Amino acid sequence: MAERDAMEMAEYKWPEPERRRLIGKRISRVDGPEKVTGRAKYTYDVNRPGMLAGKILRCPYAHARIARLDTSAVEKMPGVQAVLPLKKVGDEILWAGDEVVAVAAVDEPTAEDAIRAIVVEYEKLPHFVLDTDPKAAGERARPAAEQVEGDPDAAFREAEVVAEGLYGMSLITHCCLEAHGAVVEWEGENNVLVHISTQAVSGIAGQMAGPLGVPAGNIRVKQEHIGGGFGSKFGPDSWGIAAARLSKMAGGRPVKIMLERDAELMVAGARPSYYGRVRVGAKRDGTVIAWESETWGTGGIPPTSPLPVPYVLRIPNQRKRHIAIVTNSGPARAWRAPLHPQACLLTMAALDDLAAALRMDPLDLLLKNIELAGERADVYREELQIAAELMEWKKRWHPRGDPSPGPIKRGLGVSIHTWPGRGHACRCDLTIHPDGSVEVKLGSQDLGTGTRTAIAIVxxxxxxxxxxxxxxxxxxTQYPPAGGSGGSTTIGGVSSAARRAALDALDQLFARIAPLLNASPDQLEAWDGRIRVKGDPSRSIAWEHACARLDGMPLTVRGENPGPGELTTAGAAGVQMADVSVDIETGIVRINKMVAVQDCGLIINMKTAESQCYGAMIMGISYALYEEKIMDPVTGRMLNPNMEFYKLAGLADIGELVVHMMTGEKYDRRGVIGLGEPPVISPGAAISNAVANAIGVRVPFLPLTPERVLEALAKKGGSHARV
Amino acid sequence: MEKQHSRAGSLSRRDFLKVSGITLTVPLVIGPRVLKVAGAEVKVFGPGRVPMTFTINGKTYRAELEPRVTLLDALRNEFELTGAKRVCDRGTCGACTVLLDGKPVYACSVLAIEAQGRAITTVEGLMQNGKLHPIQQAFIENDALQCGFCTPGFVVACKALLDRNPNPTPEDLVAGLGGNLCRCGTYVGIRAAIAQAARMQRGG
Incomplete structure (x- = not known):
């Protein structure tokens, strides 16, 4: 029996390349037709019978105490169905835009009128929103314990070249195009139906059960499509709970609360800012031996954690200090590859400055030290070489400072990144119907990464x-539970569970069909719409006919991840290069070209895998050049909670983008690894390095706005010649 | 249905659109009143609900709406045409793009009452005889979408661009689609999709 188990376990693996008709090919997404015709229904599109519109009154002050709260006038307003204070007199408010009162009314305009009629008086308290200088933060600065590895003091004494620099990136927001929100209704006293825009369908009921006082099993959660999450949509949020409470107050009528755009940008998620002063030391030949960093940054009230620096390359001697700055900037949330873009910039920019000090090509410096990347060093080496060819790096790279005449300076930059991305816990039910059709059910979600399509392919x-x-x-939630879509864990989880379910279902079907084909079940294979005897294709039966033998009873099999066989692992590696032009008279940075070379183990769908890389590079261009949650020190408010002044990259801003996915036996054998996050990590560093290469001076902070570029040029002085 | 309309607090966009630069206090009536404003006669509707008739994707739709309701909200909330999305809600992102007499407009910035008597085309109206429009087909084949929330707006904006310029240069694309934003970063697919759709349409 033990021997048989071992044999069965050995069968849980991905098919060999010649057995893949769909896996790894370029397959159009299965929900494409719904999405391009406008038929796809998002939470924002849910219109339920008798639905009420919910709106929230938000505090205009960054730090305040509620002195008076009077909703009596609103409760009597025609059309208003429920009024729910979310704060009480005496409560302290810690960021502008925090929720104070929720109302539900017959339609949105009436709800908006109601919000304006609520009377609140605030006692204003001192606020603080500045994050770029820890010395100015006073008691808002919270130092973390110093971390030391090796002997950094001795290593810096030994170093022949030391580079020192200041780097960082500002607060940015998620700016999901579909705002956060939910539509909630009660069916009787004890059952709740929740439509919600979420990255974790299976995780929502458990988070709502406590606040609503009903068992999680009585809360049904649904979501067909989601209009972006990027790490910001894992909970029901206070407004989701408020929608449920308003619905109950209104006799169970559905209540829809979708955040307005300003609220979406102010309170529904931000990526923490991180800044740092870095020293890095090397031998004259480029061997990097010493790292020292002092970092700081803010994610609002909860203190930011230390960054994983030095990033990717494990420099043997390190000293790291971190200071969390506690501000009233609003809540931070996980933002696509949390901490990595920041750690990547601080490391790759410092190494780039070190290369300049060594008068080395930064590509050569990375290659020289690539063994510090550990297990994936060979992958990075291969990827750096491919990226260099695609960028024509060796032909086009020049030392710091484009020597060509005229105001337009051109430069190249490089960066490398990593991400774990092992598949999450996930269950699915696969049903083969007697008519030959197949259904797969799981409480997962497709963030636009192509999850549905990947499951269907497998x-x-x-x-x-x-x-x-x-x-x-x-x-x-009526389907088997699947993990939330965070940490690039979905593709590994759903594809592994689906593969196991399909293999097990096939085994059961083979057992039924084998006698018909005068074969034993282990002699059968499924191929090209038929079940046939291996090595004797003349003995076969069409898929539909085989399924008809199920005697009218559908065959349902549960697939799980984790499970037998290593179908998913961790550790994606990637390289990106940027080619930019900088106008030193206006300070405007333009992307000419970017190259992404990315590994993610076995690729399920090449088309959507490439799309992840294109999309991530574009999001990276956006945060490198344009995006910033600008906080006003005077009022403590976000100055640009809209899409005119919170800038996203447009079609005109992206230049030429090239994606190369690593494929082949060496990559396939690692199984499926997540891809949603890795390629968004490097763009900031690659672009910052390219700008430094173009203009001969480092622009310390992202986004690389014209103002910051001109300021860096001014500090450098009149000459734009090479360093 | 009677409603009170508070004038407390700041002027909302809807209020601003509603009064169109003139401030009036009007009773709750259905049907227009005629007022003299700067010597001209102006029909004044609302603030109560007014019967309205629309031609959307070739079909007639009727509803009683307050004059402050935008075309976008009318489409989405009254007629279940939810393809056009509300994202920025102030004419920046293009997710609500529809055609008015063949020209692209931001439906969040057009009042429903003013879209009467004009041919309104939404993304739902692009399929012909159950077949995807070549632009829609090209979006799927070139994976010009991820989450898909901006996609209806882009598809409609692409149609408007190709209708007036069947052979757009890269510069034309930037101008024609510059009013639409995507957060997932699907612009590479969109560039390829519009090139393919243009080729298909030229080929007949």
Missing amino acids: VADTLGIPLEAVRVRIGD
């Missing part, structure tokens, strides 16, 4: 049937 390829024969149903 199941169809395993069962040897066309993609169209598989229907994937996700986004409902």
